[in-house]
Structure formats: structure tokens, C-alpha cells
Amino acid sequence: MKLYHGSKDNFKSPIFGCGNPSNDYGLGFYMTPDKTAAELWASQYKEGGHVICFNVDLKGLNVLTLDGSAELDVLRWIAILAKHRFPYQERIQHQEALSWLDRHFGISLDGYDMVAGYRADDSYFSYSLGFVSGQISLETLSSTMRLGRLGLQYVAISKKGFQSLRYLGSYPVEPSSGYADMRSKTLGEYHELLVREDRFHNTFIGELMKKYGE
Numbered sequence: 697m698k699l700y701h702g703s704k705d706n707f708k709s710p711i712f713g714c715g716n717p718s719n720d721y722g723l724g725f726y727m728t729p730d731k732t733a734a735e736l737w738a739s740q741y742k743e744g745g746h747v748i749c750f751n752v753d754l755k756g757l758n759v760l761t762l763d764g765s766a767e768l769d770v771l772r773w774i775a776i777l778a779k780h781r782f783p784y785q786e787r788i789q790h791q792e793a794l795s796w797l798d799r800h801f802g803i804s805l806d807g808y809d810m811v812a813g814y815r816a817d818d819s820y821f822s823y824s825l826g827f828v829s830g831q832i833s834l835e836t837l838s839s840t841m842r843l844g845r846l847g848l849q850y851v852a853i854s855k856k857g858f859q860s861l862r863y864l865g866s867y868p869v870e871p872s873s874g875y876a877d878m879r880s881k882t883l884g885e886y887h888e889l890l891v892r893e894d895r896f897h898n899t900f901i902g903e904l905m906k907k908y909g910e
Contacts, residue, residue, distance in 0.1 A: 697729070697751070697752045697754060698749060698750070698752075698864070699728065699729055699751075699752050700727060700728055700729070700730070700731050700733075700747050700748070700749055700750075701725070701726065701727045701728075701734060701747070701750065702733070702734035702735060702738035702739075702745060702747050702869070703737075703738060703748060704738070704743075704745045705746065706746040706748065706866050706868075707748065708748075709861075710725040710852070712855050712858045718780055719780060719851075720780060720813075720815055720849070721776060721780060721813070721851045721853065722779070722780045722805065722853070723853070724852055724853040724857075725851065725852045725857075725858060725861070726815075726850075727850045727852075728848065728849050729848060729850070730848070733847055735747055735874075736874045736878055737875060739869050739870065739871055739872040739875055740874075740875035740876070741871060743871065744870050744871045745871075746867065746868055746869060747867055748863070748865075749864040749865050749866065750861045750862060750863060750864060751861075751862040751864055752810075752850065752852075752861055752862075753860050753862070756856075756860075757809040757810050757856065757857060757860055758807060758808050758809050759809065759810045759811070759812055760803070760808045760810070760812070760813070761813070762776075762811070762812070762813035762814065763812055763813055763848055764841075767834060767838070770834060770837055770838050770841065771801040771834075771904075772801045772803055773813055773814055774801070774824055774827060775798055775802045776802070776803060776805070778797060778828065779798070782825070786825060786828075790829060793828050793829075793830075793901050793905070794828065796905050800908050805853055809852070809853065809854040809856045809857035810850060810853065810854075810857045811850070811851040811853060812849075812850050814841055814849070815848070822882075822883065823837060823840060823886060824837075826890070827901060830900050831890060831893075832890065832893055833893060833898030833899055833900050834904065835894075835898045835899060836893060836898065
């Protein structure tokens, strides 16, 4: 499988143990099958960046796959995301909902080599926070995932996962406003969803907490 990584720096081998633990799935090396998405990410830097291509052999890897729009996948995705992406203030504000998600749907990533799931980078974080805060429903979030608007990413999280990466090459990307434009567009789409949200027929987190119990 060919995957891409957009970065400010150019390199051939990512270093296990380095990175940002506050990313979607915690510490790991993040890639996407969407070359255009990687180019947008690389273009956000003042001096431009690079898109680095890897071949990834998933055979023999223990892969956690969260790429469905089914209720269970969505709730597991949110539970993992909340542990890593939600800032302290949001965790305190939504403590009850987040604790409930972790109890019922939390998954330990220990023992996995790779995660294949949706992304909630700066462009799409509002969707996950909107669900936890009760602004958008499970149906709306699931539909957004199913339509591919959140985007799919692969994350190597173990030494074995890192060892599965084979460098194929890289190319430079000029700086542009593309990433900022995408963030602005995404925010606009999110606010449109809020306006269209069906609060009478759709299922919000408070109802799910009643459905699955404390």
C-alpha cells in the first residue's frame, strides 16, 4: 500500500518514539492514502514542505481498523480521540460524557502496530467536539465519515509498524494558503451541519448514555 506524509522536513526514515502525543491516536507516524491531503499539509509552512511516500506492508501487522460509519466504530473512534486530542479545558467541561465514552468504548492501543481510522486534525476537530458537547448527532457524524469528509489516515504506533515502512521517494511542495482555506471551508461546512441538524429524530450523546447505561 502506498501512503503519503506531508511535512516541513524531508527524511527517509521516521524515528520511533518521536512525534506529538496529542495527535489523534497519540504518538506515532501519520500517513494518508490521499496525496492531495499530504500536499495541503506540507504547503502550510512558510518555506513550504515535502510530501514523503512510503510503501507499507500490512501483512503480519496487528491493525486496529476504525474506518466504518457504524455506531460502534464511531463511538470507539471518539473514545480514543478524546484521550489524545481534547485539551484540558474541554476534558474538564465534558468530563461526564468523556468518562462514559471511555468506560463503554475505550480501546487500549497496546499490542497494535498500526491504526487505520478517520482523522480529526485541526480542520475536523470541531466535528468530534461537537458530538461530545451534544451539538451534532451520531447520525450526522456517521454520515460525515461515510462520505469521506473526515479523511482516512494510517498511523504506525509500534516498532514493528515503523519497520513495515519502505521509503519510495519525496518531492517538494510550495507554500500556499490551501491548508488555511481548507480549514475555513471545513468550519463553514460544520456550521451548516448545525443549522440542518434534526434534533427531534437524531440521536445525541445524552440519549446514547441512557441507551448503554452508566
